[in-house]
Amino acid sequence: MEYYLQLIINGLVVGSIYSLVALGFVVIFKATKVVNFAQGELVMVGAYVCFAMTVQYQLPFLVSFLLTLAFATVLAIVVERLILRPLIGEPIISVIMVTIGLSSMLKCFVQTIWGTQIRVYPAILPQEPFMVLGLPIAPVYLAAFGLSLLLFAVFSVFFKYSSVGIAMRATAFDQQAAQSMGIGIKSIFALSWCIAAVVSSIGGIILGNINGINVQLGHLGLKVFPAVILGGLDSLLGAALGGLIIGVLENICEGAAKDLFGLGGFKEVASFIVLVIILMVKPYGLFGTKEIERV
Amino acid sequence: MSMHKCGLFYTSYRAEDGLFRSKFQKSCLAIFFAVLLACPQFLNSYVVSILNLILIAVIGAVSLNLLTGICGQMSLGHGAFVGMGAYGAAILSNLGLPFFPALLGGGFVAALVGMVFGIPSLRLKGIYLAISTLAAQLILEYVFLHASGLTGGANGLPVNAPHVLGYAFDSDARIFYLILFVTTLCVLAVSNVARTRPGRAFVAIRDYYQSAENVGVNLFAFKLQAFGLSSFLAGIAGGLWAHYTMYITPEQFSMGLSISYLAMIIIGGMGSVLGSIFGAVFITLLPELLNLIISSLGGMAPDLSAVIVPMKEGVFGLMLVLFLIFEPEGLARKWRLTKAYWKLYPFAY
Numbered sequence: 281m282e283y284y285l286q287l288i289i290n291g292l293v294v295g296s297i298y299s300l301v302a303l304g305f306v307v308i309f310k311a312t313k314v315v316n317f318a319q320g321e322l323v324m325v326g327a328y329v330c331f332a333m334t335v336q337y338q339l340p341f342l343v344s345f346l347l348t349l350a351f352a353t354v355l356a357i358v359v360e361r362l363i364l365r366p367l368i369g370e371p372i373i374s375v376i377m378v379t380i381g382l383s384s385m386l387k388c389f390v391q392t393i394w395g396t397q398i399r400v401y402p403a404i405l406p407q408e409p410f411m412v413l414g415l416p417i418a419p420v421y422l423a424a425f426g427l428s429l430l431l432f433a434v435f436s437v438f439f440k441y442s443s444v445g446i447a448m449r450a451t452a453f454d455q456q457a458a459q460s461m462g463i464g465i466k467s468i469f470a471l472s473w474c475i476a477a478v479v480s481s482i483g484g485i486i487l488g489n490i491n492g493i494n495v496q497l498g499h500l501g502l503k504v505f506p507a508v509i510l511g512g513l514d515s516l517l518g519a520a521l522g523g524l525i526i527g528v529l530e531n532i533c534e535g536a537a538k539d540l541f542g543l544g545g546f547k548e549v550a551s552f553i554v555l556v557i558i559l560m561v562k563p564y565g566l567f568g569t570k571e572i573e574r575v
Numbered sequence: 576m577s578m579h580k581c582g583l584f585y586t587s588y589r590a591e592d593g594l595f596r597s598k599f600q601k602s603c604l605a606i607f608f609a610v611l612l613a614c615p616q617f618l619n620s621y622v623v624s625i626l627n628l629i630l631i632a633v634i635g636a637v638s639l640n641l642l643t644g645i646c647g648q649m650s651l652g653h654g655a656f657v658g659m660g661a662y663g664a665a666i667l668s669n670l671g672l673p674f675f676p677a678l679l680g681g682g683f684v685a686a687l688v689g690m691v692f693g694i695p696s697l698r699l700k701g702i703y704l705a706i707s708t709l710a711a712q713l714i715l716e717y718v719f720l721h722a723s724g725l726t727g728g729a730n731g732l733p734v735n736a737p738h739v740l741g742y743a744f745d746s747d748a749r750i751f752y753l754i755l756f757v758t759t760l761c762v763l764a765v766s767n768v769a770r771t772r773p774g775r776a777f778v779a780i781r782d783y784y785q786s787a788e789n790v791g792v793n794l795f796a797f798k799l800q801a802f803g804l805s806s807f808l809a810g811i812a813g814g815l816w817a818h819y820t821m822y823i824t825p826e827q828f829s830m831g832l833s834i835s836y837l838a839m840i841i842i843g844g845m846g847s848v849l850g851s852i853f854g855a856v857f858i859t860l861l862p863e864l865l866n867l868i869i870s871s872l873g874g875m876a877p878d879l880s881a882v883i884v885p886m887k888e889g890v891f892g893l894m895l896v897l898f899l900i901f902e903p904e905g906l907a908r909k910w911r912l913t914k915a916y917w918k919l920y921p922f923a924y
Contacts, residue, residue, distance in 0.1 A: 315702045366900045372701045373649050374899050377841055380834055381895030388889025392882050502713070502830075505706050513702075549717040552710040559695055559707045 286415055287535045288528055293421045293490070295527020296428035300483040301500060302507040302519035303435065304476030310452040310514045311472035314364060314375050318383035319480060320501020321390075326352050326481025327488040327497060328390050331399050341404050345485060349478050356477035360470045368469075383498065391495055400492040424486045431479060432520050439516065448472065452514065503530075506551035509558055512568020521566065526551045592770055594763075611755065615748035623747040625863060630751075630758040631816050632855035636839035637765045637848055638808030643837070644846035645769055646801035647781025648696055652708040653809055653836045655715035658828025660685035660810020661817040662719065662726050665734040674737035674818065678757070681814035682807045688715070689806020690799055697795045700784075712833055719825035731824035734817045744818075754815055761808050766848050768804065777801055781846075838891065842898045844907025853906040861894065862887045 305319050329351050333344030363382055367375050405423055409416035439445040450458040451468045459465050484497065507526045511518025533550035537543040564570045585591040595601045615623050639653045650656075664681025668674065692711040696704055719726050726732055736745040737753060744750040768774045776797045779787035788794050817823045835858055843854025869883050898905060 315705070363896055363900070370899075370903065372705070373643065373837075373845075374841070374903060376649070376702070376705055377837060378896055378899045380837075381892040381899070384888045384892025385896070388885040388892065391885035392889070395881075502709070505709060509703075509706060543721065545717070545721070549714050552713045555710045556695070556707060556714070559699060559703060559710075563699060563703055 287531045291528030291531035292524060293424050295524035296425045297483045297487055298503055298507045298527050299520045299523030300428050300479050302504045302523045304479045305504050305508055306516055306519040307472045308476045311448055312469050317376060317379040319504055320498040321383040321386035322477050322480035323484040323500050324390055324497040325386055327484030327493045328394055330485045331488060348481050352477040352481040353474045356473040357470050360473040387498060396495050398492045398494040401488045420489050506555040509555050510565055512565030514569055515567035518565055518567035594766055615751045620747045623751055627751055627754050627819055629856050629859045630754045631812050632859050633758050633852050634761045634808055634812035635836050636851035636855040637762055638805045639836045640840045640851040641765050642801050642805035644840055646777035648798060649705045650708045651705055651833050652711035654828050654832030655712045656685045656689050656806040656809040657813040658719055659688045660813030661823050664814030665732050665817040665823055668734060674739050678811060678814040682810035685810025686803045686807035690803045693799050693802025696798045712830055716825060716829060731822055734821050736821060737818045750819055757815055761811060773800055838895050842905055844905030847907040850905050850907030865890060
């Protein structure tokens with residue numbers, strides 16, 4: 281039992297990072313209808329840039345954290361302006377493929393500069409574990425979970441009350457109507473990419489503090505799909521819950537598969553099997569907008 | 576002096592619908608095949624091995640183009656379907672089946688799996704379909720890696736060189752003819768399917784599924800046929816690949832393979848058979864070209880070899896992005912424009 285409880289806690293921590301990355305994905309999808317296959321690479325770039333500032337340039341962690349966010353913002357603006365904007369209105373497959381091309385370029389960028397070996401962040405938080413319900417939990421896990429919750433709270437308030445957030449929701453709802461009300465669609469598109477890049481970078485930095493980083497970090501971007509499909513492609517709440525559920529689910533499946541059948545690495549597919557089932561049963565997820573079609 | 580028609584004038588629909596519309600086209604093709612057949616006699620085995628890989632990639636790209644370019648159903652799982660065919664054919668051939676039955680068996684296995692994963696396509700469109708085929712890719716990859724009783728798992732699976740009627744195709748130059756034969760059949764098959772009743776139904780589904788259904792196209796049946804046929808040909812490509820490399824591992828059929836097939840049909844030109852051939856040639860030659868450039872620069876900067884792997888990936892991504900932005904219709908359009916230019920030369924109007 282304790283084994284499974286530990287799995288659930290690990291799942292919640294990993295899940296909270298999935299939620300963050302899924303949040304970035306959903307923000308882009310809501311505003312621009314772009315399915316971003318480079319989300320995992322944004323996580324990776326953020327993690328590496330922060331690593332370079334803290335370890336290679338010896339900056340204090342907080343400074344490098346803020347500088348990383350600034351870098352992510354600039355990167356997102358450049359990417360949106362140069363790569364995504366020329367493809368507005370093109371078929372879905374072109375848009376998907378352009379983000380796949382982007383992910384290849386980002387991978388190349390990271391590998392050329394930092395190579396492929398695992399890099400480890402210096403310990404920022406104390407190492408002694410807390411005891412919660414009789415289980416040891418590392419402070420960094422708690423910090424990761426707390427930070428994710430905080431970010432979700434911030435973005436919920438941002439989308440609900442700030443005028444920019446409302447403009448973004450309006451754009452997501454109906455681009456033409458939003459444009460005729462004087463909302464600059466292009467800047468909204470750029471802003472949604474910035475938000476996505478920033479939250480992904482934060483996810484990357486948290487992951488770097490937990491596990492260390494290597495180029496495999498980009499695979500995280502694929503894990504976003506089960507999370508957002510479960511939650512509903514265009515729902516922020518869905519992204520948060522979907523990420524947590526998928527994180528817990530895949531950890532439990534991994535543990536159970538190892539425990540009962542001796543199968544290793546089941547984590548990698550468990551969430552995708554769930555994904556296929558959801559697509560068959562309830563393709564718009566828990567909170568997604570149903571597209572009603574008459575045939 | 577004899578008189579020539581200044582253009583092609585058809586007197587029957589049959590003629591207009593033909594694969595080869597003029598004698599000139601036929602003779603060009605004949606010359607091309609003659610040169611291709613002579614290639615292994617003059618080129619070294621390295622160049623022939625690249626030619627073999629290109630031919631196998633052509634089958635993969637053409638089959639994906641049937642599904643994505645002609646029928647409009649995006650698939651991110653094509654690499655896994657190729658892998659399904661590779662493992663199917665390899666296992667059958669290791670059981671003692673002759674080459675061609677094993678190859679067909681691999682194709683049928685791939686078709687079956689492709690159709691199973693094609694079933695969601697009735698309800699799902701666009702991104703949802705893309706994501707469900709992505710799931711198919713990852714699930715099949717897991718099966719290749721973990722069903723080690725059948726597939727050899729991470730250690731891989733050795734395959735014998737193909738024997739047909741007692742003749743062993745055991746060198747690059749010999750197997751070239753076998754691969755060329757199968758590739759030609761596959762390309763002809765797709766070109767012919769595109770101009771039959773199911774082919775027109777595929778195009779109708781791609782262009783607008785609701786009007787297709789209104790004029791009596793059974794969406795589910797035809798989408799499933801497209802998935803089946805496309806995966807069958809992908810399986811053939813996989814079977815050939817397995818018999819050519821004589822050793823297969825799960826990493827060969829990863830997500831990256833699916834992406835490179837998609838890149839081939841985008842860079843070549845969606846929905847065009849000739850375009851898929853161009854795309855396959857382009858994407859297969861790209862890393863070789865980079866190798867060549869970097870090794871020729873090697874004297875100046877010796878540490879370049881360390882960055883060659885990420886460089887290949889980066890250039891691949893850059894090419895994909897540049898083509899999507901500047902030439903979304905791909906090399907096929909460039910080819911048409913070039914042909915039109917020379918047809919009218921020197922009067923370009």
